[in-house]
Amino acid sequence: ADCYVNALNIRHTRAHQGLARVYHLKNQRKAAYDEMTKLIEKARNNASAYEKRSEYCDRDMAKSDLSRATELDPLRTYPYRYRAAVLMDDHKEEEAIAELTK
Secondary structure (H helix, E strand, C coil), rough: CHHHHHHHHHCCCCHHHHHHHHHHHHHCCHHHHHHHHHHHHHHHHHCEEEEEEEHHHHHHHHHHHHHHHHHHHCCCHHHHHHHHHHHHHCCCHHHHHHCCCC
């Protein structure tokens, strides 16, 4: 974790992602989510940051982050696949197929 903190000291924004991963591995989900929020606030193209932050929160918050990622960059495929998987879990097959064919 120290190497990521050192990288943040020189304003290397991608270090937020690494530090979030460290927090996640330590089962500190709130800290991981907060770290990704810092990246979103700093990043120029933050569709990717919203996508990554979705990994560190509950399903509803994740869906919100992935919707925002799609708004920022509709060509990113991960949000569509994730939403389709959630719909499949909820036995909404037709909606899942529709999500994948957007």
